[in-house]
Amino acid sequence: MKPAATRHFALLTCSVLRHKGYPARVRAGFATYFPSGVNENHWICEYWNRDQGRWVRIDPQLDKTLCAGLKITFDPMNLPPGQFLTGGQAWGLCRQGKADPSTFGLNRKMNGIGMVTGLAVHDLLTLNKFELLPWEGTGKDPSDEVVDTIAELTGLPEQHLRELQALYAQHPEFHMPADWQPWPRRQ
Helix, strand or coil, X not given: CCHHHHHHHHHHHHHHHHHCCCCEEEEEEEECCXXXXXXXXXXXXXXXXXXXXXXEEXXXXXXXXXXXXXXXXXXXXXXXXXXXXXXXXXXXXXXXXXXXXXXXXXXCCCECHHHHHHHHHHHHHHHCCCCCCCCCCCCCCCCHHHHHHHHHHHHCCCCCHHHHHHXXXXXXXXXXXXXXXXXXCCC
16 A cells, blocks of 8 residues: 555545544554555544444545455454554554564565654644645654653543644644745746
8 A cells, every 4th residue: 555545545534524524533553454564554544433432443445345355354444453553552562662663664675663753743743633645744853752752642642632732832843844835836
Protein backbone atom coordinates (compact mmCIF):
# COMPACT_ATOMS: atom_id res chain seq x y z
CA MET A 1 0.00 0.00 0.00
CA LYS A 2 1.20 3.49 -0.71
CA PRO A 3 1.06 5.85 2.30
CA ALA A 4 -0.42 8.75 0.34
CA ALA A 5 -3.20 6.53 -0.95
CA THR A 6 -3.99 5.13 2.49
CA ARG A 7 -4.09 8.66 3.89
CA HIS A 8 -6.41 9.79 1.09
CA PHE A 9 -8.82 6.88 1.69
CA ALA A 10 -8.80 7.56 5.46
CA LEU A 11 -9.25 11.32 5.09
CA LEU A 12 -12.05 11.03 2.52
CA THR A 13 -13.88 8.48 4.70
CA CYS A 14 -13.43 10.69 7.75
CA SER A 15 -14.80 13.69 5.83
CA VAL A 16 -17.88 11.78 4.67
CA LEU A 17 -18.55 10.46 8.17
CA ARG A 18 -18.22 13.94 9.68
CA HIS A 19 -20.52 15.35 6.98
CA LYS A 20 -23.11 12.70 7.93
CA GLY A 21 -22.85 13.74 11.60
CA TYR A 22 -20.62 10.98 12.94
CA PRO A 23 -17.64 11.89 15.11
CA ALA A 24 -14.65 10.65 13.10
CA ARG A 25 -10.88 11.03 13.02
CA VAL A 26 -7.90 9.92 10.97
CA ARG A 27 -5.15 7.87 12.62
CA ALA A 28 -1.57 7.44 11.42
CA GLY A 29 0.42 4.34 12.20
CA PHE A 30 1.16 0.84 11.00
CA ALA A 31 -0.91 -2.03 9.63
CA THR A 32 0.21 -5.43 10.86
CA TYR A 33 -1.83 -7.36 8.28
CA PHE A 34 0.02 -6.86 5.02
CA PRO A 35 2.34 -9.59 3.69
CA SER A 36 5.29 -7.21 3.14
CA GLY A 37 7.24 -8.51 6.12
CA VAL A 38 7.06 -5.16 7.94
CA ASN A 39 4.44 -3.37 9.97
CA GLU A 40 3.48 -1.14 7.10
CA ASN A 41 3.08 2.65 7.19
CA HIS A 42 -0.69 3.01 6.99
CA TRP A 43 -3.53 5.41 7.78
CA ILE A 44 -7.03 4.47 8.90
CA CYS A 45 -10.22 6.14 10.08
CA GLU A 46 -12.02 5.81 13.39
CA TYR A 47 -15.63 6.74 14.03
CA TRP A 48 -17.66 6.87 17.22
CA ASN A 49 -20.28 4.12 17.33
CA ARG A 50 -22.94 5.51 19.66
CA ASP A 51 -24.73 2.16 20.03
CA GLN A 52 -21.56 0.38 21.10
CA GLY A 53 -20.14 3.35 23.01
CA ARG A 54 -16.71 3.01 21.42
CA TRP A 55 -14.41 4.17 18.64
CA VAL A 56 -14.42 1.71 15.73
CA ARG A 57 -11.33 1.45 13.55
CA ILE A 58 -11.91 0.97 9.84
CA ASP A 59 -9.60 0.51 6.89
CA PRO A 60 -11.57 2.02 4.01
CA GLN A 61 -8.95 0.95 1.47
CA LEU A 62 -9.64 -2.76 1.96
CA ASP A 63 -12.42 -3.91 -0.34
CA LYS A 64 -13.50 -7.52 -0.92
CA THR A 65 -11.09 -8.02 -3.82
CA LEU A 66 -8.08 -6.71 -1.91
CA CYS A 67 -9.02 -8.70 1.19
CA ALA A 68 -9.26 -11.87 -0.89
CA GLY A 69 -5.94 -11.22 -2.62
CA LEU A 70 -4.15 -10.50 0.66
CA LYS A 71 -5.96 -13.34 2.47
CA ILE A 72 -7.39 -10.93 5.05
CA THR A 73 -10.19 -12.66 6.93
CA PHE A 74 -11.26 -9.98 9.43
CA ASP A 75 -13.85 -7.27 8.76
CA PRO A 76 -11.99 -4.12 7.59
CA MET A 77 -14.93 -2.05 8.84
CA ASN A 78 -14.17 -3.20 12.40
CA LEU A 79 -10.44 -3.81 12.76
CA PRO A 80 -9.65 -6.27 15.57
CA PRO A 81 -7.26 -5.10 18.31
CA GLY A 82 -3.62 -5.31 17.28
CA GLN A 83 -4.23 -5.18 13.53
CA PHE A 84 -3.35 -1.48 13.45
CA LEU A 85 -0.82 0.22 15.71
CA THR A 86 -0.81 3.99 15.99
CA GLY A 87 2.54 5.70 15.64
CA GLY A 88 2.54 6.20 19.41
CA GLN A 89 1.85 2.52 20.09
CA ALA A 90 4.72 1.52 17.78
CA TRP A 91 6.99 4.05 19.50
CA GLY A 92 6.11 2.65 22.92
CA LEU A 93 6.83 -0.92 21.81
CA CYS A 94 10.19 0.11 20.36
CA ARG A 95 11.17 2.18 23.44
CA GLN A 96 10.31 -0.72 25.74
CA GLY A 97 12.37 -3.14 23.64
CA LYS A 98 9.26 -5.15 22.74
CA ALA A 99 9.58 -4.44 19.01
CA ASP A 100 12.42 -3.89 16.56
CA PRO A 101 12.17 -0.47 14.86
CA SER A 102 13.40 -2.02 11.60
CA THR A 103 10.08 -3.92 11.40
CA PHE A 104 8.15 -0.66 10.96
CA GLY A 105 8.10 1.18 7.65
CA LEU A 106 7.22 0.97 3.98
CA ASN A 107 9.40 -1.97 3.10
CA ARG A 108 12.72 -3.46 4.15
CA LYS A 109 14.57 -0.40 2.81
CA MET A 110 12.48 2.46 4.21
CA ASN A 111 11.99 1.63 7.84
CA GLY A 112 13.27 2.25 11.34
CA ILE A 113 12.88 4.56 14.29
CA GLY A 114 12.66 7.66 12.07
CA MET A 115 9.56 6.19 10.43
CA VAL A 116 8.09 5.37 13.85
CA THR A 117 8.80 8.89 15.12
CA GLY A 118 7.25 10.42 12.00
CA LEU A 119 4.04 8.41 12.32
CA ALA A 120 3.77 9.23 16.04
CA VAL A 121 3.98 12.94 15.17
CA HIS A 122 1.54 12.54 12.25
CA ASP A 123 -0.93 10.83 14.60
CA LEU A 124 -0.68 13.80 16.98
CA LEU A 125 -1.27 16.13 14.03
CA THR A 126 -4.30 14.18 12.78
CA LEU A 127 -5.85 14.29 16.25
CA ASN A 128 -5.49 18.07 15.97
CA LYS A 129 -7.26 17.89 12.56
CA PHE A 130 -4.06 18.70 10.69
CA GLU A 131 -3.73 15.83 8.21
CA LEU A 132 -0.49 16.43 6.34
CA LEU A 133 0.57 14.22 3.48
CA PRO A 134 2.76 11.34 4.71
CA TRP A 135 5.99 12.87 3.41
CA GLU A 136 5.25 16.38 4.65
CA GLY A 137 6.79 17.65 7.81
CA THR A 138 8.84 20.47 9.19
CA GLY A 139 12.12 18.57 9.11
CA LYS A 140 12.59 19.02 12.87
CA ASP A 141 12.48 15.91 15.00
CA PRO A 142 11.11 16.21 18.53
CA SER A 143 13.08 14.85 21.46
CA ASP A 144 12.52 11.29 22.65
CA GLU A 145 10.81 12.68 25.75
CA VAL A 146 8.31 14.62 23.64
CA VAL A 147 7.57 11.52 21.55
CA ASP A 148 7.10 9.58 24.81
CA THR A 149 4.44 12.15 25.75
CA ILE A 150 2.84 11.90 22.30
CA ALA A 151 2.67 8.11 22.67
CA GLU A 152 1.08 8.37 26.09
CA LEU A 153 -1.53 10.98 25.12
CA THR A 154 -2.47 9.51 21.74
CA GLY A 155 -3.12 6.16 23.41
CA LEU A 156 -6.37 7.54 24.84
CA PRO A 157 -7.02 10.70 22.82
CA GLU A 158 -10.59 11.21 24.01
CA GLN A 159 -9.31 11.46 27.60
CA HIS A 160 -6.40 13.73 26.67
CA LEU A 161 -7.85 16.04 24.02
CA ARG A 162 -6.92 19.30 25.75
CA GLU A 163 -3.42 18.00 26.48
CA LEU A 164 -3.01 16.92 22.84
CA GLN A 165 -4.08 20.37 21.67
CA ALA A 166 -1.72 22.04 24.15
CA LEU A 167 1.19 19.78 23.17
CA TYR A 168 0.68 20.67 19.52
CA ALA A 169 0.43 24.39 20.31
CA GLN A 170 3.52 24.42 22.56
CA HIS A 171 5.90 22.75 20.12
CA PRO A 172 6.88 24.77 17.06
CA GLU A 173 8.63 21.71 15.58
CA PHE A 174 5.13 20.40 14.78
CA HIS A 175 4.12 23.55 12.90
CA MET A 176 4.74 24.24 9.26
CA PRO A 177 6.96 27.23 8.45
CA ALA A 178 5.05 30.47 7.85
CA ASP A 179 6.02 30.47 4.17
CA TRP A 180 5.00 26.83 3.58
CA GLN A 181 2.66 26.16 0.67
CA PRO A 182 1.16 22.75 -0.11
CA TRP A 183 1.74 23.25 -3.84
CA PRO A 184 4.13 25.52 -5.72
CA ARG A 185 2.54 28.82 -6.59
CA ARG A 186 2.17 29.65 -10.25
CA GLN A 187 3.71 32.89 -11.36
